[in-house]
Amino acid sequence: MDSEQISRKQTIAMAIIFLGGMLLVAFQFVSTAYNSIETIPYSQFEQLLAQDKLAEVSVGTDTIQGKLKDPLPSGKSAFVTARVDLALAEKLAAKGVSVTGIPSGGGLQSLLSWIFPVIVFFLIWFWLGRGVAGGQGFGGLMAIGKSRAKVYVEKDIKVTFADVAGVDEAKFELQEVVSFLKDPKSYGRLGAHVPKGILLVGPPGTGKTLLARAVAGEAAVPFFSISGSEFVEMFVGVGAARVRDLFEQARKAAPCIIFVDELDALGRSRGPLSVGGYDEKEQTLNQLLSELDGFDPSAGVILLAATNRPEILDPALLRAGRFDRQVLVDRPDKNGRVAILKVHVSKIHTGEDVDLEKVAALTTGFTGADLANLINEAAIAATRRNGEEVSFADFVTAIERIVAGIEKKSRVLGKNERRRVAYHEMGHALVAASLPGVDPVQKVSIIPRGIGALGYTIQRPTEDRFLLTIEELKNRIAVLMGGRASERLIFDGAISTGAADDLQRATEVAIEMVTKYGMDETVGQRTYAPKPQAFMAATQDTIVAAAEATGREIDVAVRNLVEEGDRRARDILQRKRADLDAGVEMLIANETVTAEQFAPLLGKNIETADRTSPRSARAMSVSATSTS
Numbered sequence: 001m002d003s004e005q006i007s008r009k010q011t012i013a014m015a016i017i018f019l020g021g022m023l024l025v026a027f028q029f030v031s032t033a034y035n036s037i038e039t040i041p042y043s044q045f046e047q048l049l050a051q052d053k054l055a056e057v058s059v060g061t062d063t064i065q066g067k068l069k070d071p072l073p074s075g076k077s078a079f080v081t082a083r084v085d086l087a088l089a090e091k092l093a094a095k096g097v098s099v100t101g102i103p104s105g106g107g108l109q110s111l112l113s114w115i116f117p118v119i120v121f122f123l124i125w126f127w128l129g130r131g132v133a134g135g136q137g138f139g140g141l142m143a144i145g146k147s148r149a150k151v152y153v154e155k156d157i158k159v160t161f162a163d164v165a166g167v168d169e170a171k172f173e174l175q176e177v178v179s180f181l182k183d184p185k186s187y188g189r190l191g192a193h194v195p196k197g198i199l200l201v202g203p204p205g206t207g208k209t210l211l212a213r214a215v216a217g218e219a220a221v222p223f224f225s226i227s228g229s230e231f232v233e234m235f236v237g238v239g240a241a242r243v244r245d246l247f248e249q250a251r252k253a254a255p256c257i258i259f260v261d262e263l264d265a266l267g268r269s270r271g272p273l274s275v276g277g278y279d280e281k282e283q284t285l286n287q288l289l290s291e292l293d294g295f296d297p298s299a300g301v302i303l304l305a306a307t308n309r310p311e312i313l314d315p316a317l318l319r320a321g322r323f324d325r326q327v328l329v330d331r332p333d334k335n336g337r338v339a340i341l342k343v344h345v346s347k348i349h350t351g352e353d354v355d356l357e358k359v360a361a362l363t364t365g366f367t368g369a370d371l372a373n374l375i376n377e378a379a380i381a382a383t384r385r386n387g388e389e390v391s392f393a394d395f396v397t398a399i400e401r402i403v404a405g406i407e408k409k410s411r412v413l414g415k416n417e418r419r420r421v422a423y424h425e426m427g428h429a430l431v432a433a434s435l436p437g438v439d440p441v442q443k444v445s446i447i448p449r450g451i452g453a454l455g456y457t458i459q460r461p462t463e464d465r466f467l468l469t470i471e472e473l474k475n476r477i478a479v480l481m482g483g484r485a486s487e488r489l490i491f492d493g494a495i496s497t498g499a500a501d502d503l504q505r506a507t508e509v510a511i512e513m514v515t516k517y518g519m520d521e522t523v524g525q526r527t528y529a530p531k532p533q534a535f536m537a538a539t540q541d542t543i544v545a546a547a548e549a550t551g552r553e554i555d556v557a558v559r560n561l562v563e564e565g566d567r568r569a570r571d572i573l574q575r576k577r578a579d580l581d582a583g584v585e586m587l588i589a590n591e592t593v594t595a596e597q598f599a600p601l602l603g604k605n606i607e608t609a610d611r612t613s614p615r616s617a618r619a620m621s622v623s624a625t626s627t628s
């Protein structure tokens with residue numbers, strides 16, 4: 001339930017309460033009016049009639065109501081009496097009193113005025129109850145603590161381990177859980193220890209939910225799931241009730257799996273800084289902890305949870321006997337990506353030129369969800385060009401689309417700006433092609449794409465790298481500075497804002513070199529990277545004392561690294577000025593220049609260049625010229 005929905009519901013609630021209030025007031029009014037009517041005996045009525053004191057009369061089947069010309073001694077000038085005489089109408093006519101018949105059921109009106117507010121009240125109650133119980137229907141308020149949890153149960157899960165690829169280690173660890181769930185009793189007898197809670201840790205889209213479902217599918221057991229983020233903004237007590245309910249239902253269905261997605265939304269470490277909704281979360285978390293402590297693993301219930309931020313979880317959750325095992329579900333490596341592509345590619349018609357190995361090589365850093373999306377985008381690209389099948393080119397289009405944003409041909413650059421962007425991009429490309437240990441340039445373009453990018457250079461990694469040398473990092477900075485260096489060289493020092501993004505990335509690399517990898521001699525062999533809170537608290541004083549002096553040293557070291565990269569880039573471009581000009585000419589004429597077109601220009605085969613890529617970087621690195 002999102003907050004927008006909640007506030008809309010609140011508005012409606014206010015409206016209903018207001019309406020109910022109005023009705024009550026109206027009812028009061030009606031009933032006072034009713035009380036100003038005097039009930040009189042029929043004889044008195046006849047008397048009044050004889051004395052000619054009646055102004056008007058309404059005759060019902062059972063009663064007679066009317067108004068008097070003068071008030072009664074009680075001050076009331078309206079009366080009601082039971083109807084007795086059938087010949088009455090004649091007598092009334094004789095005296096010239098107006099006679100009206102009252103439709104039968106007049107009493108119902110007063111009954112309704114009682115019942116209606118009650119109905120409105122119940123409606124409000126019912127409606128509020130729904131809000132509390134998360135759309136589960138009647139009785140939220142009445143049955144707090146007993147509300148049916150919004151638990152999703154799936155019985156016949158078709159997903160198996162075959163549908164999850166590229167996460168072999170995680171699958172291996174979960175295989176144990178599968179064999180336990182298949183036969184909880186004999187498993188326990190062998191003395192094997194089965195963890196109660198397993199935490200799946202990894203970036204979004206790496207297939208944690210998919211894995212959990214596959215475990216249920218493999219073991220053919222029911223799958224109960226609930227999301228941590230659904231507990232946000234609930235009334236106190238309801239979240240805990242849901243958790244209790246979830247475990248109760250699960251115990252009845254054992255053997256089974258309980259899956260808690262986004263555990264971090266619920267199990268955020270408790271601290272003094274908490275704001276609204278905190279009590280609720282704490283109660284829910286406490287309930288979860290006590291359920292975890294309380295249940296007996298031999299019952300055959302296994303709790304799986306997923307998070308992409310294990311560092312913010314309450315340590316209490318990770319204690320032995322709770323989520324005592326963590327399984328890493330990381331971004332897939334190249335082989336993993338091939339495997340994931342194979343799983344998803346069956347959904348589309350691919351051409352013969354599609355080599356999944358090549359696609360995987362172009363998508364370093366993609367998660368399983370990214371790859372599934374890529375297949376989809378490639379199919380869309382093929383459809384758009386009315387192709388019979390999805391070709392390799394469609395894949396490349398889709399990758400570029402995902403990596404660099406959507407092509408935006410509509411923005412037209414002026415002649416001068418085009419020239420500047422072309423020199424900028426060609427600067428990156430030429431420096432990259434001239435340095436060893438740098439991802440080879442795949443494509444240079446001056447077609448603006450996406451928001452804020454006027455041109456871009458795509459470098460292609462072909463293998464995943466886990467170690468990088470100081471030289472490789474320095475070269476990377478030089479490539480990032482290549483755009484600005486080229487502008488400086490060509491436009492006589494008149495640099496532009498186009499290098500903002502490059503500068504930021506170059507600075508980031510330099511900061512990591514200095515503060516994380518200890519690659520600067522003056523600053524020395526130690527890290528200054530942010531540490532977990534506990535560590536910070538213990539060493540804060542030291543850091544503060546060290547900060548002023550060391551901070552300056554770090555600043556100087558970072559600046560030197562970036563400036564050195566800039567100098568090296570400029571040297572290269574100066575030496576290869578002719579190549580730079582030729583490349584720019586080609587770029588302005590064609591808008592894009594590919595590696596194949598680029599290579600003969602330089603008189604060397606770029607494809608043979610040593611290929612690298614950072615471990616954490618996305619697919620291809622794109623150096624874009626920013627607009628601002």
Ligand SMILES: Nc1ncnc2c1ncn2[C@@H]1O[C@H](COP(=O)(O)OP(=O)(O)OP(=O)(O)O)[C@@H](O)[C@H]1O
Binds near residue numbers: 165204211
């Ligand atoms: N390893 C994988 N193998 C095959 N498909 C995958 C894999 N990982 C992700 N996918 C695809 O991506 C989709 C989304 O993955 P899933 O929801 O399981 O990711 P998640 O890690 O749970 O993400 P989140 O943290 O955002 O919940 C899956 O339904 C599947 O189509």
Ligand SMILES: [Zn+2]
Binds near residue numbers: 428484498623625
């Ligand atoms: Zn740039």
